[in-house]
Every structure is written in structure tokens, then in C-alpha cells.
């Protein structure tokens with residue numbers, strides 16, 4: 001298999017390094033992330049087609065800030081700097097970076113001179129871009145044309161087209177920057193001269209080869225949830241090692257109505273992969289008894305999953321232990337669990353931060369650097385049914401992190417009933433594909449007074465949390481039609497006796513997250 005020349009994304013500790021790599025893939029160009037600490041000679045040894053310098057939390061002029069070795073520019077490789085990378089590039093090439101006291105965060109108006117370069121050509125002269133900076137470039141290096149400015153950044157973009165170098169203060173990689181993808185492709189195709197030849201097919205080939213290499217002739221189990229990520233991971237592993245794979249579906253008692261039955265029937269029918277179903281509801285509920293702290297719940301669930309996989313592995317293996325566990329882990333699971341370069345722990349996803357310390361399996365996670373929409377495309381390429389590929393995400397810890405308070409069988413039954421109504425009404429309104437995910441949350445320790453049938457009630461509220469998103473990294477609350485919300489509210493309060501109030505969550509992410517715990 002020939003390895004294409006990579007576009008290297010040099011990570012300066014950015015929130016969005018993976019997002020840059022993902023946008024490059026979207027432009028059908030192969031990319032790899034490398035740490036800023038990698039020596040330039042090592043970067044150049046990879047024969048990069050171009051180099052993109054990411055953002056980062058430091059200030060270039062502070063002692064100890066990650067520096068850019070000017071030797072990078074001697075090799076003639078095309079370079080694109082973003083935010084910190086733009087500032088580091090300016091400094092290394094003799095421009096000036098300063099702290100002017102004017103910070104810009106979020107949507108910012110950009111005034112451009114499209115004709116002065118290539119990057120912004122044919123784009124509007126006024127653009128709304130996403131900024132996140134406190135420092136700015138006040139003077140471009142010699143030989144660079146200034147192609148844009150904003151109220152807080154006198155030099156918001158520069159280009160040296162002949163030298164195949166450009167940079168921007170804003171973030172073209174985030175969905176909120178207008179024409180961001182167009183700018184990145186301009187750099188890749190028109191400045192760096194790269195041909196768009198890389199496809200998802202390459203991911204499949206590469207991963208299948210890597211899995212074969214890692215697993216050899218050993219037995220493998222895969223945690224299968226019925227969600228798209230594990231279905232795609234299992235399909236890849238099945239392609240690589242065939243019948244050495246057994247999938248294990250854990251019914252932990254925290255599932256939604258009808259879910260276990262659906263996985264048991266549909267999955268095997270659609271894929272023909274061996275499936276083992278484990279009923280582990282009692283042990284999960286016992287382990288969660290009385291636990292209210294979200295992180296405690298997540299760690300307990302992560303541990304119990306592994307214990308169940310271990311027991312299942314002992315039954316699956318004809319001889320000896322099963323060494324490998326496949327999980328459908330995606331990049332947002334990793335970065336939210338604090339697994340990025342210097343990133344914070346937001347919540348421990350059960351399959352990453354919630355894994356027990358004594359984990360003995362070697363993990364096989366072919367989707368670990370990808371985002372959900374890429375995984376969906378992969379699923380379609382692998383021939384999985386549309387209904388499986390477009391299913392809304394459902395978190396592994398299930399309804400346990402949608403009951404705010406301790407988890408019990410009674411509370412689960414209440415939430416399950418309310419959740420089913422919300423799902424039914426969303427589907428009936430034909431809105432499934434307009435919504436990314438629709439958690440229903442039970443505020444189990446909160447009660448409020450109501451009046452029903454002329455009598456007083458003292459019941460629990462549920463929260464409707466429909467959101468729109470592209471990759472779960474950021475999200476907004478879905479503007480569902482009021483009549484759909486009204487129907488859901490009426491049905492829940494009529495049909496679920498314990499619930500006498502329905503509220504709507506109108507928080508974006510950030511500052512909220514999608515799930516409440």
C-alpha cells in the first residue's frame with residue numbers, strides 16, 4: 001500500500017488540531033498530526049506535501065513558549081499558520097507580534113482584500129470569522145501581502161504566494177467561520193498545489209491492514225451497542241479478521257425502550273457477525289445503587305463494562321484468553337476525557353476515561369481519530385444499512401447519566417416511558433434527520449406542584465434536550481416546532497403519572513454539554 005505524502009498539522013496545544021486534520025481529509029488530502037516538539041528534520045523526513053501550524057494557548061513572546069524553527073521555511077515546503085501558528089510564523093520570519101489589549105473571541109467581522117492574494121479570492125469582502133486570541137500580528141514579515149484585517153487584528157491574514165506561505169489569525173477549521181473550508185482548500189490546492197486524491201476508501205484499507213497486523217490469528221471481542229460507531233468498528237474488524245471476531249452486546253438495564261430487542265434482531269440480520277448478548281442489568285444497578293456524582297457513575301459503568309467483557313471473553317475463547325477488545329471510540333470521547341494534548345477533562349467517557357486501571361485487554365479502536373460524520377460516511381462505504389448509520393448517538397452509560405440523582409429501576413422505568421414518547425413524536429413529525437440527538441433527562445431529586453384532575457400532584461420534571469450539531473464538539477439547541485414540543489409535553493404528562501412538568505433546555509455547547517452529566 002503506498003502512503004501518500006502527508007499534510008502535517010503541527011499541534012501547538014490546540015483545541016482544534018484534530019478538526020484541522022479532519023478538514024484536510026474533507027478536502028480529500030491525507031493528513032497527520034505531529035507535536036510541536038518534533039524536530040524540523042524529522043518533520044521534513046516525512047516528505048510533507050504541506051505543513052499547517054495550529055493554534056495554541058501560549059504567547060509567542062513569553063519565555064518558554066513553543067518556538068518555530070525557521071529552518072522549516074528553508075526546505076520550500078508550503079506552510080499555513082493558524083492563530084498561534086500564524087503568530088509564530090510572523091515572529092520567525094521577522095514580523096512583529098504584540099499584545100495590544102484588544103482581544104477577540106467568537107464571531108468577528110473580517111474586512112478582506114481578496115485580490116491581494118489567493119486564499120480569499122472570490123470570497124466576499126466582508127466575512128464573519130471565528131476568533132479566539134489575545135495577541136496579534138502588528139507587522140507582517142517582508143515579502144508578505146496583508147490580505148485581511150479585523151477590529152482587533154491589524155494583520156488578520158497574510159500571504160506570500162510565490163513563497164507558498166500564508167497565515168490567518170482566525171480559525172478557518174471551525175464550522176462557524178464563513179467559507180473556512182474554501183480557504184483551507186485554496187491553500188491546499190492553489191498555494192500548495194496538492195491534488196485531491198485521498199478518500200475514505202483509504203481509511204478502510206489502512207485500518208484493515210493495521211488491524212490484521214495487530215491481531216494476527218488471535219480471537220477478538222467487540223463491544224457492540226447498536227450505535228453507529230461500534231457497528232462501523234465491528235464491520236472494519238470483521239473485514240480484517242472475519243470469524244475471529246465475536247461481538248458482545250451488554251444489556252446493562254440502562255437502555256431505552258426496545259433497544260435490546262432491536263440490536264439482537266437487526267444487527268445479526270444486517271451483518272451476519274457473531275453476537276453474544278449479556279444480561280447484566282442486576283450487576284450494573286447494584287453497582288450504581290445510591291450513587292449520585294456524575295463522575296462516580298461514569299467510572300463505575302466503565303469498570304462494570306470491562307468486567308462483563310472479561311467474563312464474555314472467557315466464554316468466547318476456544319483456547320486461552322482473548323487479548324483484544326474492539327471499541328467504537330471516536331475523537332470527541334478522547335478529547336472530552338482529557339486525552340488531547342494538554343486538554344481538560346470535561347467528563348470521563350466510559351470507554352476512555354472510565355476504563356479501570358487494571359484493564360488487561362489490548363484495545364483496538366480504528367475510529368479513535370475520527371468524528372461522527374466521517375464515521376457515518378465510512379459506514380455507508382462499508383455497506384451498513386442507512387437506518388443504522390443515521391441513528392442518533394446514544395451514550396454508553398445510557399439512561400444512568402440522564403437521571404439526575406441516584407439510579408433505580410423505578411426511575412429508569414419513568415425515564416424510559418418519557419423518552420419513548422419524545423422519540424415517537426419526533427419521528428412522527430419527520431424530524432429525525434434535523435436533530436443530532438434528543439436526550440430526555442429526569443430530574444429525579446426535584447419535585448414540583450401541579451394540578452391534575454382537580455387534585456394536587458407533587459411530581460418530577462423532565463427536561464427535553466434536542467440539539468443540532470456537526471460533530472458533538474459544539475452544539476446548539478434545536479428550534480423544534482412548538483406544536484411538536486407541545487404534543488410531547490401533553491403526552492408525557494398524561495401518560496407518565498410520575499411526571500407533572502416538562503421543560504426545554506435552551507443552552508448551546510459551550511457552555512452546556514449535550515448530556516446533563
Ligand SMILES: Nc1ncnc2c1ncn2[C@@H]1O[C@H](COP(=O)(O)OP(=O)(O)OP(=O)(O)O)[C@@H](O)[C@H]1O
Nearest residue numbers: 223224225227228229230250327328393394395396
Ligand atoms: N451496551 C453496550 N454493549 C457493548 N458495548 C457498548 C455498549 N454501549 C457502548 N459500548 C461500547 O462503547 C463504545 C462507545 O459508545 P458510544 O455510545 O460512544 O458509541 P456507539 O454506541 O457505538 O455509537 P453512538 O455514539 O452512535 O451511540 C461503543 O462503540 C461500544 O464499543
Ligand SMILES: O=c1[nH]c(=O)c2[nH+]cn([C@@H]3O[C@H](COP(=O)(O)O)[C@@H](O)[C@H]3O)c2[nH]1
Nearest residue numbers: 348349350393394395396397472513514515
Ligand atoms: O459512549 C459514550 N460514553 C460516554 O461516557 C459519553 N458521554 C457523552 N457521550 C456522548 O458524547 C457526545 C458529547 O457529549 P457531551 O456534550 O455531553 O459531552 C454526545 O453524543 C453524548 O451522548 C458519551 N458517549
Ligand SMILES: NC(=O)CC[C@H](N)C(=O)O
Nearest residue numbers: 055056083084133134135
Ligand atoms: N487560539 C490561539 O491560538 C491563541 C493564540 C495566542 N495564545 C493568543 O491569545 O493570541
Ligand SMILES: [Mg+2]
Nearest residue numbers: 227394395396
Ligand atoms: Mg452509543
